[in-house]
Amino acid sequence: MGKICIEPISRVEGHGKVIIVLDENGKPKEVKLSITAVRGFEQFVVGRPAEEVPRIVPRICGICQVPHHLASVKAIDDAWNVKIPKPAAKLRELMLLGNIIHSHALHFYFLAAPDFILGVNAAPEIRNIVGLAKENPDLVKKAIALRRFGQRIVDITGGKPIHPITGIPGGISKSMKEEERDELLKEIDKIIEYATESVNVVKEVTNKFMDKVKELGVIDTWYLGLLNEGKHTFYDGTLRFMSPDGNEKIDFAPQEYLDYIGEQVVPYNYSKYPFYKKAGFPDGVYRVGPLAMLNVAD
Amino acid sequence: MVKIGIIQLCGCSGCHMAFLDLHDKLLEILPNIEIVYAPILADIKEIPDGIDVFLVEGGIRNEHEEHLLHEIREKSKKVVAFGTCAAYGGIPGLGNLYEVNELLNVVYSTDSTNNKGDIPCEEIPKLTDIVKPISDFVKVDYLIPGCPPTPELIEKVLTAIIEGKEPELPKKIVCDECPLKKEEVFPKKYKRSYEDKPIEGICLFEQGYTCLGSGTRAGCGAKCPRAGMPCRGCFGKTDAVLDLGAKIANTFANANIEEALKIPDKIGLLNRFTLPAALINRKIK
Ligand code: SF4
Numbered sequence: 120m121g122k123i124c125i126e127p128i129s130r131v132e133g134h135g136k137v138i139i140v141l142d143e144n145g146k147p148k149e150v151k152l153s154i155t156a157v158r159g160f161e162q163f164v165v166g167r168p169a170e171e172v173p174r175i176v177p178r179i180c181g182i183c184q185v186p187h188h189l190a191s192v193k194a195i196d197d198a199w200n201v202k203i204p205k206p207a208a209k210l211r212e213l214m215l216l217g218n219i220i221h222s223h224a225l226h227f228y229f230l231a232a233p234d235f236i237l238g239v240n241a242a243p244e245i246r247n248i249v250g251l252a253k254e255n256p257d258l259v260k261k262a263i264a265l266r267r268f269g270q271r272i273v274d275i276t277g278g279k280p281i282h283p284i285t286g287i288p289g290g291i292s293k294s295m296k297e298e299e300r301d302e303l304l305k306e307i308d309k310i311i312e313y314a315t316e317s318v319n320v321v322k323e324v325t326n327k328f329m330d331k332v333k334e335l336g337v338i339d340t341w342y343l344g345l346l347n348e349g350k351h352t353f354y355d356g357t358l359r360f361m362s363p364d365g366n367e368k369i370d371f372a373p374q375e376y377l378d379y380i381g382e383q384v385v386p387y388n389y390s391k392y393p394f395y396k397k398a399g400f401p402d403g404v405y406r407v408g409p410l411a412m413l414n415v416a417d
Numbered sequence: 418m419v420k421i422g423i424i425q426l427c428g429c430s431g432c433h434m435a436f437l438d439l440h441d442k443l444l445e446i447l448p449n450i451e452i453v454y455a456p457i458l459a460d461i462k463e464i465p466d467g468i469d470v471f472l473v474e475g476g477i478r479n480e481h482e483e484h485l486l487h488e489i490r491e492k493s494k495k496v497v498a499f500g501t502c503a504a505y506g507g508i509p510g511l512g513n514l515y516e517v518n519e520l521l522n523v524v525y526s527t528d529s530t531n532n533k534g535d536i537p538c539e540e541i542p543k544l545t546d547i548v549k550p551i552s553d554f555v556k557v558d559y560l561i562p563g564c565p566p567t568p569e570l571i572e573k574v575l576t577a578i579i580e581g582k583e584p585e586l587p588k589k590i591v592c593d594e595c596p597l598k599k600e601e602v603f604p605k606k607y608k609r610s611y612e613d614k615p616i617e618g619i620c621l622f623e624q625g626y627t628c629l630g631s632g633t634r635a636g637c638g639a640k641c642p643r644a645g646m647p648c649r650g651c652f653g654k655t656d657a658v659l660d661l662g663a664k665i666a667n668t669f670a671n672a673n674i675e676e677a678l679k680i681p682d683k684i685g686l687l688n689r690f691t692l693p694a695a696l697i698n699r700k701i702k
């Protein structure tokens with residue numbers, strides 16, 4: 120039995136490899152994704168003052184540090200039974216949206232787009248953001264502008280564009296100055312325009328690859344997303360699981376997560392596999408992200 | 418063209434993001450360099466020979482990272498410890514307060530874990546005993562501190578290296594860049610960050626907040642105090658001292674020894690970002 124190993128998996132955050140196990144006839148028998156690093160946040164936050172955790176866990180990921188910062192501070196608000204002032208909640212939500220703006224621009228333009236625009240057969244030396252900047256500088260300028268705007272929002276609301284610090288149990292340590300608000304407002308129309316254009320670029324390139332998409336395998340999974348009265352939301356709300364066929368919907372409060380979400384350890388992966396507890400593992404494996412968020416909404 | 422390599426070892430990719438945060442300036446810098454290896458940005462799978470400058474993000478937490486680091490050193494003219502994890506161990510260095518099996522047992526037996534206590538062991542690199550900065554394994558030519566470093570500092574150091582000049586790091590401390598006023602008073606008691614609302618414009622340390630600015634290398638522009646939060650030392654120590662934690666412990670104790678003894682989690686505070694590079698770099702039984 121042979122195996123093919125793709126390592127490192129690239130243009131993503133983190134460390135991993137893909138192992139394809141082959142049968143006697145050289146046909147793929149099993150495909151394993153192996154995340155090859157662990158740092159142990161679960162252990163080393165234990166015993167530290169709770170309010171320090173939001174200043175530690177952003178380092179789980181340098182791309183999406185804001186959700187880690189905010190999830191931990193929200194958990195402490197909750198554990199200590201405090202309700203935060205409305206402006207603080209709005210600033211925290213804005214921080215999250217800023218991160219999403221950066222993260223989407225990063226994912227699409229800096230990481231994924233080189234495949235779509237330069238073609239999957241272009242050499243890896245060219246098929247990247249540097250190559251894209253040479254091929255289509257105007258597009259990359261817009262990508263940079265989107266990221267800059269998102270990062271600036273996090274800088275203003277979070278105190279730092281990467282690894283924010285202002286989330287504190289009970290609220291936020293920094294208010295937004297009028298000049299800061301005006302600075303963002305001055306740019307917002309242009310940024311919305313760039314974002315709208317980006318959606319069109321995404322549609323265009325996806326359509327170009329529709330044949331390929333249809334050839335890909337299909338995996339049925341559960342879906343998980345956050346909702347506010349049935350509507351899609353990002354910062355705060357209730358969680359909903361939806362079954363693969365869309366018929367079953369289960370709503371629960373984030374505080375009850377242990378009753379609904381389990382994690383399975385597999386031997387070849389430092390990352391655990393989360394699953395919907397009532398469906399068990401592996402049947403209860405679920406998707407998150409845009410598709411899941413839209414699917415679960417009313 | 419200068420050939421650049423960049424990799425994430427035991428880091429979070431935040432240093433890579435800080436590099437991208439040069440934003441429009443990227444378009445001026447990128448045409449003058451050739452990125453020959455960068456798993457986060459390009460699909461090149463093998464580290465090529467003849468690299469001029471290699472930016473290493475992250476310290477060493479497992480055997481695979483250690484192996485890659487040696488390969489990088491062999492193939493590169495200059496190796497840069499890019500960010501606090503590479504230079505001092507960073508946040509993952511808090512793992513040095515536990516034995517490896519203790520740490521893994523907790524990770525794989527959380528309340529959410531279905532098959533508690535099963536520890537992954539196939540196809541994945543073994544963890545090293547403790548987290549170490551990259552300078553414990555190979556010669557490091559330059560460092561760019563910060564968690565993450567500021568884009569300005571990255572640009573400054575990288576430009577100097579490319580031009581063949583000796584890059585200069587800030588010599589001062591965060592207090593020197595901090596706009597908050599010191600009134601030369603000692604804190605009456607030490608406070609946790611959620612206790613009380615700081616008086617605006619006044620030094621947080623003098624108000625009793627455990628700010629590490631007086632020992633931490635300048636460079637961030639006192640980002641945290643400006644946002645109402647005490648510094649946690651993410652730029653590491655200055656050239657003038659051996660150990661950031663010891664330096665700050667001294668300051669806190671001199672100001673008010675009885676109150677300083679009451680500060681919770683002193684190790685996790687004083688060595689938040691630098692435990693693997695501290696004089697005592699792990700838990701000793
Ligand atoms: S220094 Fe900070 S930003 Fe850089 S890799 Fe380490 S944790 Fe991430």
Ligand code: SF4
Pocket residue numbers: 591592593595596597598599619620621622623628629630631639642647648
């Ligand atoms: S707030 Fe912190 S950084 Fe600012 S002057 Fe005081 S001790 Fe120094």
Ligand code: SF4
Pocket residue numbers: 564591630633634637638639640641642647648649650651652653
């Ligand atoms: S104030 Fe301290 S913790 Fe905050 S960014 Fe600067 S060096 Fe890092």
